Amino acid sequence: MKSLKDMGKDELTQLKAELEKSFEDAKGKGLKLDMSRGKPSVSQLDMVMDIMDTLNSSSKLLTEGGVDCRNYGVLDGIPEAKKLMADIMEVSPDQVIVNGNASLNIMYDTVARSMTHGVLGSTPWAKLDKVKFLCPVPGYDRHFAITELFGIEMINVPMTVNGPDMDMVEELVTKDESIKGIWCVPKYSNPQGITYSDETVKRFARLKPAAKDFRIFWDNAYAIHHLYDNDQATLLDIIGECEKAGNPDMVYEFASTSKVSFAGSGISAVAASKANLDYIRKFMTIQTIGHDKINQLRHVRYFKDINGVMAHMKRHADIMRPKFEAVIKVLENELGGLEIGSWLAPKGGYFISFEAMNGCAKDIIAKCKEAGIVMTNAGATYPYGKDPFDSNIRIAPSFPTPDEMQQAAVLFTLCVKLVSVNKLLKS
Amino acid sequence: MKSLKDMGKDELTQLKAELEKSFEDAKGKGLKLDMSRGKPSVSQLDMVMDIMDTLNSSSKLLTEGGVDCRNYGVLDGIPEAKKLMADIMEVSPDQVIVNGNASLNIMYDTVARSMTHGVLGSTPWAKLDKVKFLCPVPGYDRHFAITELFGIEMINVPMTVNGPDMDMVEELVTKDESIKGIWCVPKYSNPQGITYSDETVKRFARLKPAAKDFRIFWDNAYAIHHLYDNDQATLLDIIGECEKAGNPDMVYEFASTSKVSFAGSGISAVAASKANLDYIRKFMTIQTIGHDKINQLRHVRYFKDINGVMAHMKRHADIMRPKFEAVIKVLENELGGLEIGSWLAPKGGYFISFEAMNGCAKDIIAKCKEAGIVMTNAGATYPYGKDPFDSNIRIAPSFPTPDEMQQAAVLFTLCVKLVSVNKLLKS
Numbered sequence: 001m002k003s004l005k006d007m008g009k010d011e012l013t014q015l016k017a018e019l020e021k022s023f024e025d026a027k028g029k030g031l032k033l034d035m036s037r038g039k040p041s042v043s044q045l046d047m048v049m050d051i052m053d054t055l056n057s058s059s060k061l062l063t064e065g066g067v068d069c070r071n072y073g074v075l076d077g078i079p080e081a082k083k084l085m086a087d088i089m090e091v092s093p094d095q096v097i098v099n100g101n102a103s104l105n106i107m108y109d110t111v112a113r114s115m116t117h118g119v120l121g122s123t124p125w126a127k128l129d130k131v132k133f134l135c136p137v138p139g140y141d142r143h144f145a146i147t148e149l150f151g152i153e154m155i156n157v158p159m160t161v162n163g164p165d166m167d168m169v170e171e172l173v174t175k176d177e178s179i180k181g182i183w184c185v186p187k188y189s190n191p192q193g194i195t196y197s198d199e200t201v202k203r204f205a206r207l208k209p210a211a212k213d214f215r216i217f218w219d220n221a222y223a224i225h226h227l228y229d230n231d232q233a234t235l236l237d238i239i240g241e242c243e244k245a246g247n248p249d250m251v252y253e254f255a256s257t258s259k260v261s262f263a264g265s266g267i268s269a270v271a272a273s274k275a276n277l278d279y280i281r282k283f284m285t286i287q288t289i290g291h292d293k294i295n296q297l298r299h300v301r302y303f304k305d306i307n308g309v310m311a312h313m314k315r316h317a318d319i320m321r322p323k324f325e326a327v328i329k330v331l332e333n334e335l336g337g338l339e340i341g342s343w344l345a346p347k348g349g350y351f352i353s354f355e356a357m358n359g360c361a362k363d364i365i366a367k368c369k370e371a372g373i374v375m376t377n378a379g380a381t382y383p384y385g386k387d388p389f390d391s392n393i394r395i396a397p398s399f400p401t402p403d404e405m406q407q408a409a410v411l412f413t414l415c416v417k418l419v420s421v422n423k424l425l426k427s
Numbered sequence: 428m429k430s431l432k433d434m435g436k437d438e439l440t441q442l443k444a445e446l447e448k449s450f451e452d453a454k455g456k457g458l459k460l461d462m463s464r465g466k467p468s469v470s471q472l473d474m475v476m477d478i479m480d481t482l483n484s485s486s487k488l489l490t491e492g493g494v495d496c497r498n499y500g501v502l503d504g505i506p507e508a509k510k511l512m513a514d515i516m517e518v519s520p521d522q523v524i525v526n527g528n529a530s531l532n533i534m535y536d537t538v539a540r541s542m543t544h545g546v547l548g549s550t551p552w553a554k555l556d557k558v559k560f561l562c563p564v565p566g567y568d569r570h571f572a573i574t575e576l577f578g579i580e581m582i583n584v585p586m587t588v589n590g591p592d593m594d595m596v597e598e599l600v601t602k603d604e605s606i607k608g609i610w611c612v613p614k615y616s617n618p619q620g621i622t623y624s625d626e627t628v629k630r631f632a633r634l635k636p637a638a639k640d641f642r643i644f645w646d647n648a649y650a651i652h653h654l655y656d657n658d659q660a661t662l663l664d665i666i667g668e669c670e671k672a673g674n675p676d677m678v679y680e681f682a683s684t685s686k687v688s689f690a691g692s693g694i695s696a697v698a699a700s701k702a703n704l705d706y707i708r709k710f711m712t713i714q715t716i717g718h719d720k721i722n723q724l725r726h727v728r729y730f731k732d733i734n735g736v737m738a739h740m741k742r743h744a745d746i747m748r749p750k751f752e753a754v755i756k757v758l759e760n761e762l763g764g765l766e767i768g769s770w771l772a773p774k775g776g777y778f779i780s781f782e783a784m785n786g787c788a789k790d791i792i793a794k795c796k797e798a799g800i801v802m803t804n805a806g807a808t809y810p811y812g813k814d815p816f817d818s819n820i821r822i823a824p825s826f827p828t829p830d831e832m833q834q835a836a837v838l839f840t841l842c843v844k845l846v847s848v849n850k851l852l853k854s
Contacts, residue, residue, distance in 0.1 A: 037499065045497040049484040056483070057476040070472040070689040072464065100527050101719045108714040115543050116553060116577065126543060126553050145713045150543065258716070262497040265721040286572045287535040289685070292528045292719065294692040 001337035004417075004424055012425050019418040023371065026411050031372035033408050038190070038350035039399040040263050043319050048261050048312070054302040061294060069293035075284055076277075077269070081296035085269035087306035088223055089255050090237055095271045097280060100291040103256040103268035107217060108146050110252060110270075113283055114180070114213070115150050120249065120279055122213035125152075125180060134172060134182035136164035138353055138381030138392045140190040143183040143219065147383075154383035155179070159189070161344070163196035166203040177210040181217055187235045188222035191353040191381055191394040193346020195233035205241035207250065216242075216251040222349040223255055224313050227321045231347055239271060248273040257299060259350065260309065260316075267291075267299050323397040326406040327352055334413035340420035352395040353381070360419045361390045367415035373408050428764035431844075431851055439852050446845040450798065453838050458799035460835050465617070465777035466826040467690050470746050475688050475739070481729040488721060496720035502711055503704075504696070508723035512696035514733035515650055516682050517664055522698045524707060527718040530683040530695035534644060535573050537679055537697070540710055541607070541640070542577050547676065547706055549640035552579075552607060561599060561609035563591035565780055565808030565819045567617040570610040570646065574810075581810035582606075586616070588771070590623035593630045604637040608644055614662045615649035618780040618808055618821040620773020622660035632668035634677065643669075643678040649776040650682055651740050654748045658774055666698060675700040684726060686777065687736065687743075694718075694726050750824040753833040754779055761840035767847035779822040780808070787846045788817045794842035800835050 004012070055061065061069045063078045077085075077098025086093040099106050115126040125131045132153040135144060139159075147154055155172065157164045163186065173179050184204075186196040196204075204216055218238050226232045242250045249272075257266035270280065284290075303309045328345045331354070335341050342355045356364055362378040369375070376394040379385040395412070397405050431439070482488065488496045490505045504512075504525025513520040526533050542553040552558045559580040562571060566586075574581055582599065584591045590613065600606050611631075613623040623631075631643055645665050653659045669677050676699075684693035697707065711717075730736045755772045758781070762768050769782045783791055789805040796802070803821040806812040822839070824832050 039499050042495070045495070052482050052484045052486065052488075055479050057479045059479065061479075068469070068472070070692065072466050072685075072690045102715045102717075105715045112539055112543065116539065124553075126551075142713070149710070149713050258499075262721060263499045264717055265497065265719045283576070286569070286576050288529045288532045290529075290691055292692045292722065294689060295719065295722070 003337060003339040004420060005339050007424070009425065012421050016418070016421045016425065019414060019421060022414055023367070023418055026414060027371045031407065031411065033372060033400055033404055034374045035396045035400060035408060036374045036376045037399075038259070038396045040259055041319065041399050041401070044316055044398075045262060047315055047319070051261055051298060051302040054298050055294065061297060063297070069297045072289055074293055075290045076281055077291070078293050078296050078300070080300040081267060082269075084300055084303065084306065084309070085255060085267070086271070088309060089220055089253055089269070089271050090223070091239055091253065091271045095239060095273070095277070096269050097277055097284075098291065098296055099268045099270065101264055101266055101268065101295075102258070103219070103221070103254040103270075104142055106254055106268060106270045107143070107219065109287070110217070111146050111150055111152075117283070119213035119215060120275060128178065130178045132176065132179045134164070134169060134179060135383045136182070136184060137383070138191055138394070139183060140185055140219070141376075141380040141385070143217070144383045147183070152180075156383060156388070157182075159192060159194060161194060163194065163200035166200055170203065170207065173207055173209040173211070173214060175210060179209070180211055180213055181215045183217050183219070185219050185221055186238070187220055187233060188225055188346060188349025190221065190349065191351035191392075192344055193349045193351065193353070194344065195235055198236050201236040201238055201241055204238060205245040205247060205250075207247065209250070214250065218251050218253040220253055220255045221259075224309060225259060225316070225350065226313065226348040227317050227324055228347055229314060229317070233347055239273070243273070249275050252276065260313065261299060261302070265295070267296050320398060322402040323400070323405045324352065326402050327395060327397050327409045330406060330409035330413055334410065335416060338417070338420075341416055350396060350398050352397060354393040354395055356391050356393060356416060357420050357423055358389045358391050360416075360423055361387060361393050363419040363422075364393060364415045367419055368412055371411055371415070373411055430764060430766040431847060432766050434851070436852065439848050443845070443848045443852065446841065446848060449841055450794070450845055453841060454798045458834065458838065460799060460827055460831055461801045462823045462827060462835060463801045463803045464826070465686070465823045467686055468746060468826050468828070471743055471825075472689060474742055474746070478688055478725060478729040481725050482721065488724060490724070496724050499716055501720055502717045503708055504718070505720050505723050505727070507727040508694060509696075511727055511730065511733065511736070512682060512694070513698070515736060516647055516680055516696070516698050517650070518666055518680065518698045522666060522700070522704070523696050524704055524711075525718065525723055526695045526697065528683075528691055528693055528695060528722075529685070530646070530648070530681040530697070531569055533681055533695060533697045534570070534646065536714075537644070538573050538577055538579075544710070546640035546642060547702060555605065557605040559603065559606045561591070561596060561606060562810045563609070563611060564810070565618055565821070566610060567612055567646070568807040568812070570644070571810045574610070579607075583810060583815070584609075586619060586621060588621060590621065590627035593627055597630065597634060600634055600636040600638070600641055602637060606636070607638055607640055608642045610644050610646070612646050612648055613665070614647055614660060615652055615773060615776025617648065617776065618778035618819075619771055620776045620778060620780070621771070622662055625663050628663040628665055628668055631665060632672040632674060634674065636677070641677065645678050645680040647680050647682045648686075651736060652686060652743070652777065653740065653775040654744050654751055655774055656741060656744070660774055666700070670700070676702050679703065687740065688726060688729070692722070694723050747825060749829040750827070750832040751779065753829050754822060754824050754836045757833065757836035757840055761837065762843060765844070765847075768843055777823060777825050779824060781820040781822055783818050783820060783843060784847050784850055785816045785818050787843070787850055788814060788820050790846040790849075791820060791842045794846055795839055798838055798842070800838055
């Protein structure tokens with residue numbers, strides 16, 4: 001297709017009229033779709049309903065070691081759940097603490113604890129004049145919300161197809177002691193679906209931060225959320241790499257089954273060095289009586305082992321793949337060659353990231369809303385909700401059906417075209 | 428029986444020899460009992476096993492309002508779980524947020540949040556030179572551990588049979604702005620089993636604290652844990668009383684089902700004014716994706732309503748009562764009239780508190796351990812683990828069987844006698 005940038009004013013004006021008519025038609029259809037969050041679809045949830053039969057009143061609710069999961073005891077997770085979560089993260093069980101239903105809560109607690117008590121003996125961050133975090137962008141709004149809540153200054157670091165711009169990361173953490181952390185979604189990143197290259201992981205592991213209490217927050221949320229059986233991204237084990245590089249304590253890794261079993265009723269985990277885990281356990285002893293062991297047992301008995309999880313995730317992929325492909329196909333068909341937007345075709349994860357022309361994202365999302373599609377807020381993929389280019393849009397294809405997704409994508413591209421034409425006419 | 432205090436040296440020496448012989452005999456029996464924590468017994472847990480059948484793969488996992496409990500959404504608890512927890516606490520559902528499996532975690536988070544962000548707009552406690560909490564003693568070690576962790580200075584306030592010494596509480600909170608809170612277990616208190624009188628609750632509600640961000644931490648852990656059907660303690664609704672007294676925001680109330688369904692796999696809740704709850708929700712939005720709604724639904728469907736819970740707790744009482752009565756009977760039989768210890772006979776809760784002669788608690792607990800009974804550490808019922816009188820011992824009768832409990836109580840009284848005789852001989 002002809003690039004809109006090569007069109008003259010008249011051509012654009014005519015196109016605008018056509019697009020406006022199409023938009024009014026689309027609006028008339030009364031579409032109502034929420035694509036704002038990475039919510040599992042009903043069919044994904046239905047697929048795992050038999051987890052509800054895993055345990056019943058005849059079950060022996062004992063761990064393999066004989067601990068009664070119905071009673072108090074076991075602070076950091078039952079051993080078999082540690083093993084399962086370790087296998088998902090590709091680390092070893094003794095590097096794992098199993099928590100409650102939300103890995104977000106572990107990340108929040110980790111930041112909160114660092115604020116009040118520091119990191120392995122460092123000065124509590126709340127006592128420092130300035131604490132900063134690096135934030136690869138576009139990224140995950142809920143990460144940014146945590147650091148914003150605690151008054152931590154966030155610095156944007158651009159993403160590349162291999163992960164964050166490591167030249168920038170290295171330079172910043174080496175020279176600035178107030179930089180205490182970085183938020184990463186290293187596999188099938190939110191929202192771009194990028195997996196950090198081996199070189200990126202190794203450069204992370206070899207960082208020489210000015211701050212001894214600098215930590216990589218490695219949110220491996222989509223570790224096993226592949227779309228293709230024969231084309232899966234692999235990610236180096238950051239904990240192992242940090243160990244090798246002489247930085248064993250520099251990273252916390254997080255994961256959960258929120259998008260494996262039931263969102264909100266799964267189990268979550270943090271993996272880290274023994275020193276980090278011991279420190280976390282010290283606080284957990286005071287914070288909680290331990291997490292829900294019966295739900296941990298339910299997950300282990302249902303999935304049995306990592307093979308069970310992987311087989312299950314293949315069926316997830318069968319549900320997710322058509323939706324992703326529908327979006328990508330529509331983007332290609334409707335926008336290919338127009339030079340008004342770009343995107344990557346992810347091989348896993350939960351999102352597709354769309355880069356509109358600068359200054360267009362807010363207007364596109366507003367247009368979509370007008371026609372009945374709720375998207376993630378413009379700016380959400382940036383710290384403070386401020387996309388400096390007003391260009392990034394996160395598409396979350398998981399919840400709608402493939403048909404709905406296809407319709408929504410067509411409408412989305414229509415909005416993209418309409419807003420872009422207006423922008424070009426004004427420039 | 429003759430008071431040991433009226434015995435002469437010879438008489439005591441002879442008694443000592445007899446007691447030492449009995450102790451060696453008892454040791455020979457190789458008893459092995461852990462009475463250190465308020466753990467539900469296996470029969471209590473067995474009794475609730477059919478909760479595991481409440482939900483299965485055929486269940487509609489929807490709230491009454493139609494929300495799919497399997498997916499993300501609903502931050503502060505499903506409405507029917509709010510209702511259930513509200514009825515347990517005798518408050519209204521809109522005063523309730525339902526959380527995860529541990530009310531301890533809500534208390535921890537409440538203190539942590541106050542440290543970093545203050546209370547409804549007050550200065551974050553971490554930025555103050557000094558923060559203090561009042562701690563009615565003897566009290567609950569896990570409460571004290573939270574405030575100790577955050578460097579909050581703890582001030583002992585003696586308990587009376589009507590609750591904390593309110594003259595002291597009133598005087599301290601009125602004159603000292605650095606006092607920001609008080610830990611209370613107002614019903615069947617841990618460890619004494621005391622229920623705060625109406626007058627005590629009203630005096631709490633009418634407090635005029637110097638600190639605007641002073642809060643009562645009202646841990647109503649044993650709200651429905653009666654031992655007797657026809658002799659139940661009642662507790663005034665502190666939230667309602669605070670409202671009436673013009674102090675609507677001065678209290679947080681906590682409760683859980685840890686000792687109703689399964690310890691560690693229950694649901695918990697906090698109740699407070701709308702202003703307090705809105706503030707908590709603001710943080711929850713960032714901290715978590717919400718708590719396990721399926722487990723909330725499981726509890727509601729199993730117990731149905733407060734009547735179901737109360738019927739269930741009656742069966743609990745039938746298990747607990749004989750153990751409490753066994754202990755009390757042994758204490759009376761073995762120690763009555765000796766003037767070497769005192770206790771109350773609780774009508775609910777999980778503990779019996781024993782006051783030994785000053786300076787004897789540590790030695791008694793050490794002796795018990797020598798003979799195979801693990802008790803809660805001496806000092807645990809006081810802030811910093813320091814019982815200034817070394818006299819308080821917490822007995823936790825819930826976990827052992829009644830037979831074991833009876834044996835353990837006899838051995839315990841033997842140790843009390845032995846240590847007391849030694850003490851008297853040295854004085």
